[in-house]
Amino acid sequence: MPDYALMKRCLYDGKAADVERLTREALAEGRPAGEVLAEGLIAGMRVVGEDFKHNVLYVPEVLIAARAMKAGMAVLKPLLGAQGAGVKPAGVLLMGTVKGDVHDIGKNLVCMMAEGAGFEVHDLGVDQSIEQFLAATERYRPDVIGMSAMLTTTMPYMKVVIDGYRERGFGHVKIAIGGAPTSRTYAAEIGADGYAPDASGAVDLFLRLVGDGPVGTAAA
Numbered sequence: 001m002p003d004y005a006l007m008k009r010c011l012y013d014g015k016a017a018d019v020e021r022l023t024r025e026a027l028a029e030g031r032p033a034g035e036v037l038a039e040g041l042i043a044g045m046r047v048v049g050e051d052f053k054h055n056v057l058y059v060p061e062v063l064i065a066a067r068a069m070k071a072g073m074a075v076l077k078p079l080l081g082a083q084g085a086g087v088k089p090a091g092v093l094l095m096g097t098v099k100g101d102v103h104d105i106g107k108n109l110v111c112m113m114a115e116g117a118g119f120e121v122h123d124l125g126v127d128q129s130i131e132q133f134l135a136a137t138e139r140y141r142p143d144v145i146g147m148s149a150m151l152t153t154t155m156p157y158m159k160v161v162i163d164g165y166r167e168r169g170f171g172h173v174k175i176a177i178g179g180a181p182t183s184r185t186y187a188a189e190i191g192a193d194g195y196a197p198d199a200s201g202a203v204d205l206f207l208r209l210v211g212d213g214p215v216g217t218a219a220a
């Protein structure tokens, strides 16, 4: 059994090389990539989040921990992709964290899992304005837009994007939202087509939206 407690400790301490090594070792022991992600990396980041909330950790430490998490995620990425590859036909997904918000760990996980489920994913990155979402929509013609926000101060921008899409004739594109402060209720309130609380829920949601949608390219 991998030492997930040690992995969490190393992530907390920002030891990227150790997190990467422990991730590789857990995989070498035959543990599934999804388990290593959940029990090691996400669980470790949860502790970081709690201590950040209670002012035990500050922004620099959280950034260093986030870098360690990314080192582990880089090892898992091809596997999370491979596990779903070819299993289900999917559509084109455009993902971005909204304007004013630089949190990208959750968004990146969603992108990885969606790629794994066979989506063609275009990741815009963080701090994305309505203009950037629209320009990328014209370029990539996505079936689904996925917006992420981690701050109560940036989540209202999701409505700005949704209203912008409806006003500019992109009303047919399905819009999904996610991120810690958002919810199903909030999605309904701002006119989004769906919400999911985590990366695997996000993939189910995208598949459903693509399957149901008028521009869907595949039946889920």
Ligand code: B12
Pocket: 042, 045, 046, 048, 049, 050, 052, 053, 059, 060, 062, 063, 066, 100, 101, 102, 103, 104, 105, 106, 107, 109, 110, 145, 146, 147, 148, 149, 150, 151, 152, 153, 176, 177, 178, 179, 180, 181, 195, 196, 197, 198, 199, 200, 201, 202, 205
């Ligand atoms: C890491 C982190 C940072 C890092 C970000 C590094 C990075 N590259 O992402 C840094 C240090 C930069 C940072 C900065 C700040 N942060 Co911060 N941060 C966090 C922390 C600790 C973890 C977030 C995280 O990565 N979680 C792990 C991932 C896996 O979870 P997730 O993001 O929720 O994503 C999952 C789901 O939400 C969902 N999902 C996500 N996106 C989407 C999209 C779609 C379409 C779908 C369907 C699903 C979906 O699936 C994901 C995977 O399962 C959280 C605390 C916490 N517990 O969440 C605070 C937190 C989000 N930060 C917070 C704050 C206040 C800030 C700052 C304002 C601090 C400051 N004073 O400067 C700045 C703001 C910077 C900015 N303008 O964005 C607050 C937000 C409070 C609020 N309610 O508004 C939190 C909650 C901490 C707290 N409790 O106070 N932060």
